[in-house]
Amino acid sequence: SKYEYVKQFEKDDSLIPNTWLVIRLDGHGFHKFSDRHQFEKPNDHRALDLMNKCAEAVMIEIHDIILAYGQSDEYSFILKKESNLFNRRSAKIVSTIVSLFTSNYVFHWKTYFPDKELQYPPSFDGRAVQYPSNNNLRDYLSWRQADCHINNLYNTCFWALVHSGKTENEAENALRGTISSDKNELLHSSFDINYNNLPEMYRKGSVLIRKEANLMTLNQKGVEVIRKKKVVTTSHVDIIHDKFWKENPELNVSV
Amino acid sequence: SKYEYVKQFEKDDSLIPNTWLVIRLDGHGFHKFSDRHQFEKPNDHRALDLMNKCAEAVMIEIHDIILAYGQSDEYSFILKKESNLFNRRSAKIVSTIVSLFTSNYVFHWKTYFPDKELQYPPSFDGRAVQYPSNNNLRDYLSWRQADCHINNLYNTCFWALVHSGKTENEAENALRGTISSDKNELLHSSFDINYNNLPEMYRKGSVLIRKEANLMTLNQKGVEVIRKKKVVTTSHVDIIHDKFWKENPELNVSV
Amino acid sequence: SKYEYVKQFEKDDSLIPNTWLVIRLDGHGFHKFSDRHQFEKPNDHRALDLMNKCAEAVMIEIHDIILAYGQSDEYSFILKKESNLFNRRSAKIVSTIVSLFTSNYVFHWKTYFPDKELQYPPSFDGRAVQYPSNNNLRDYLSWRQADCHINNLYNTCFWALVHSGKTENEAENALRGTISSDKNELLHSSFDINYNNLPEMYRKGSVLIRKEANLMTLNQKGVEVIRKKKVVTTSHVDIIHDKFWKENPELNVSV
Amino acid sequence: SKYEYVKQFEKDDSLIPNTWLVIRLDGHGFHKFSDRHQFEKPNDHRALDLMNKCAEAVMIEIHDIILAYGQSDEYSFILKKESNLFNRRSAKIVSTIVSLFTSNYVFHWKTYFPDKELQYPPSFDGRAVQYPSNNNLRDYLSWRQADCHINNLYNTCFWALVHSGKTENEAENALRGTISSDKNELLHSSFDINYNNLPEMYRKGSVLIRKEANLMTLNQKGVEVIRKKKVVTTSHVDIIHDKFWKENPELNVSV
């Protein structure tokens, strides 16, 4: 039709080949959202489990994702360098992943919060970033995991102080200018908390990769056999140091 | 930290000022989705109502949207030229709108399909397109509405033939090469259907704009008063010809 | 060959349709260049004439340019909205125009500076900017012409002071904080210069458009006839106010 | 001023960090240009020397270029991965390099063509391409050098046939469908030309890198001393195989 020319205004937004693609999404206004749903402070196990469930669903759907890393209200998905998903069109990739994640969040809410009605539909923003080298990608992930650690240490102290009776203002003042060791010490001496004993999910975030697993299935004759299959597995491990990357050479991110 | 440099790899994707921004989203694999949820063919009133509900929710949340147009599994949102939403950053705008829409879709599903469980979480893709002139914007919307008409006329014939006992292949063959008037004639003579009497929502799609309405509220003294407020209203009108645009001068899309 | 895949790394950088395209180029390090070639201060007629000659050559080559505006070491070229030059690919358009301009600058140097050898090859940078509306384009050109005026008024005062014996520092201090009327007054009272009587090229810059002219040619029978042809014409007029645009309706930039 | 808002329409076009940047320029309409200046066929030594001179001048000016490769009417400049030239703004980089090259071309024309007046100002287009890995960069350069070889072998045969009395059409037909070995054989048997003995510049193109050289200078006491300095050197070597890259480890393009 005579209107079809308007399609030409769509810009080609494809990302260049041979770069790692990182899609990071982040909850919109989750300060308010966590409040309205009375998330436990500083970490709500159910909320994080739900985030992980959504990330897993995204990975099951989008095969080119080799790793996902999540913490707080955010998740990063790593598409392999060679990915040709949607011809590497940025908006298609970002919108699809964000939409899938969001959809799963609402869909699975009731499983993780069986006795808390979802008050309003949450949303996430998303973006795509390209990283040319393995080193850049490792640094990206280190950046997010270091961020997780710093925020969590701070929040753990903050809420310990508040739960012990301080006002939020007083807690903030008490923590101003403190460094890591101060905070560890504070937790230890005032609250008898050994930070390193807190759940790894809170301290390190969540790492999803595909790992070969033995699946029990029936063969054509109806006999039980073991089949190797890649399944998405979740752990809460350090991804800053080399160990993880050496143990998972199939990720192809050695440096 | 030493990792923060990775933030510099994020590209500035902001759209230029003073253009109409169109965000179009479209259901991913809705052929299968509509099948799995036994949508009525060719149009499922509940499915379309749900789409409209989601679009309304998006408009209530994002104030810079002046109009939304939907049909089938797609929706287009028009942001006013002057919008500075997220500093006009493309990925933030697209991902947020797609996420909000998706979230509402799952959230409100049960209201529109009370006796049909959602089988799996649906998703939508999205994109942003810039249109410099009012004419371009009008042509964009005409393009979508003409598309609605063409598909709907075809689908109406197709399913009428199928419901009357033809196979899908036979129906396809019967329609090959026909023009509009042939199809109208076919509906009329074979099925006693006057196409123009079919619901406007099916033939024209749905148009959402903000209209001033009289809202009854209580004033400070507790007395009922009428307050004028802009509310999102849905209609199924022609937006190809001038009439609509003349009747809604506040949209600023006169040509 | 097996190497050809590298072509896929070229990004599509085409500009959207239906916007005014402005290509602005600017001399690289012309502070030094004007010094090394002893340009007259504040304005060197030969240097500006050479710039205008280059701009004319660009316009003769690139038909889609409807207007060019130049001042100091810069030139802006306006491509009509409908232009499909190089399929609107940004880098091709910018590089070609900058290259053509540069080439002409060196080529014609000796005509404008017959007794001054070109000391080293000058260069220019360039960029493309899109303007959606006529108003935006008018404002762009007003911005450049206002800039020309402000700089020229300042420079005229500055060099008058310096030529009268002040140091450059003293001149700078004398002008700090002055407004337009102060500077006009200074020129008038101290140097008996009426700013408005200075050459228009210095005060307004140069405007190139295509105008129909009567050209004398021979027809097929060898008889002299008058032929109407569009030729590039240079003037130094105000392009901020409406007058110019009303007098040149063929530019299609009325507002 | 109230016009300054127009600067916001300039888009940030910066290239992401940590990729090799390739700026390739190519003569505009050099088929005609070489004709009008009676370039020798298929290769004009003076024309190629002039191209190399311009490339050298660009490299002397732009320090981040580590290598340049030229053939026919084109040149590719490789900026090191870490380059922050113009904050990696694409249009600034491309336009500046193209402008510098063009300027030198016209400036030095008379040195290389002392008895041939430049008939009109030539121009070049340019583009920037990003390559993430060393391999990609190597493949890019191999692509250009393979292209040089293929074209040159063809052109050598073509012009040998034409110079021997064939029409251009006949020459074209004679070469249609031939492979490399056929062409080598043709040159050998019909024209007694051993292709491999032709000048390397024609067969391989030109490679410019910075190499440490011993420069004789005077020290503060006026005594002649040898100083090591990086100077741009030109050669016509194979850059497809590993040898060149192993011999020049300072380029940091090992694979």
Ligand SMILES: Nc1nc2c(ncn2[C@H]2C[C@H](O)[C@@H](COP(=O)(O)OP(=O)(O)OP(=O)(O)O)O2)c(=O)[nH]1
């Ligand atoms: N109580 C609680 N809050 C959480 C948990 N996970 C995330 N949050 C909250 C804490 C923060 O206020 C918020 C995440 O910070 P953001 O910087 O993303 O802020 P927010 O989402 O409010 O704003 P944004 O729209 O992203 O700019 O989510 C949790 O497990 N428990």
Ligand SMILES: Nc1nc2c(ncn2[C@H]2C[C@H](O)[C@@H](COP(=O)(O)OP(=O)(O)OP(=O)(O)O)O2)c(=O)[nH]1
């Ligand atoms: N039965 C039924 N189907 C509908 C209705 N609305 C949309 N659909 C189906 C018909 C089409 O198969 C599909 C929309 O066409 P699309 O071109 O968007 O295809 P689809 O979403 O399958 O693929 P995509 O992922 O968008 O490329 O949705 C409805 O009201 N009733």
Ligand SMILES: Nc1nc2c(ncn2[C@H]2C[C@H](O)[C@@H](COP(=O)(O)OP(=O)(O)OP(=O)(O)O)O2)c(=O)[nH]1
């Ligand atoms: N004496 C003299 N100088 C002129 C004339 N036209 C331009 N110039 C000089 C004055 C300024 O120093 C310079 C233009 O200012 P720019 O802001 O473009 O600075 P410049 O080119 O040095 O640096 P850039 O590479 O553009 O950042 O050119 C002229 O007619 N006479």
Ligand SMILES: Nc1nc2c(ncn2[C@H]2C[C@H](O)[C@@H](COP(=O)(O)OP(=O)(O)OP(=O)(O)O)O2)c(=O)[nH]1
């Ligand atoms: N006779 C002769 N011609 C040459 C020499 N070097 C380049 N050329 C000519 C041969 C080709 O016609 C032309 C280069 O081919 P291109 O594909 O770049 O074509 P051209 O520049 O005409 O068109 P373009 O504007 O780049 O699309 O330049 C030379 O050394 N001798």
Ligand SMILES: O=P(O)(O)OP(=O)(O)OP(=O)(O)O
């Ligand atoms: O959202 P923040 O503050 O964590 O930082 P950001 O995500 O980089 O900011 P934005 O969402 O505006 O891109």
Ligand SMILES: O=P(O)(O)OP(=O)(O)OP(=O)(O)O
């Ligand atoms: O999805 P289609 O086939 O209606 O057409 P499109 O949306 O323009 O195609 P794509 O989703 O690939 O951009």
Ligand SMILES: O=P(O)(O)OP(=O)(O)OP(=O)(O)O
């Ligand atoms: O060059 P300036 O300082 O006049 O300003 P600009 O041209 O906008 O700056 P840049 O050349 O860095 O884009």
Ligand SMILES: O=P(O)(O)OP(=O)(O)OP(=O)(O)O
């Ligand atoms: O100019 P060509 O034909 O060698 O090929 P290209 O340079 O890739 O084409 P374009 O100049 O149009 O980008």
Ligand SMILES: [Mg+2]
């Ligand atoms: Mg954010």
Ligand SMILES: [Mg+2]
């Ligand atoms: Mg958030």
Ligand SMILES: [Mg+2]
């Ligand atoms: Mg967050």
Ligand SMILES: [Mg+2]
């Ligand atoms: Mg689509």
Ligand SMILES: [Mg+2]
């Ligand atoms: Mg769809």
Ligand SMILES: [Mg+2]
């Ligand atoms: Mg659709």
Ligand SMILES: [Mg+2]
């Ligand atoms: Mg500048």
Ligand SMILES: [Mg+2]
């Ligand atoms: Mg300058």
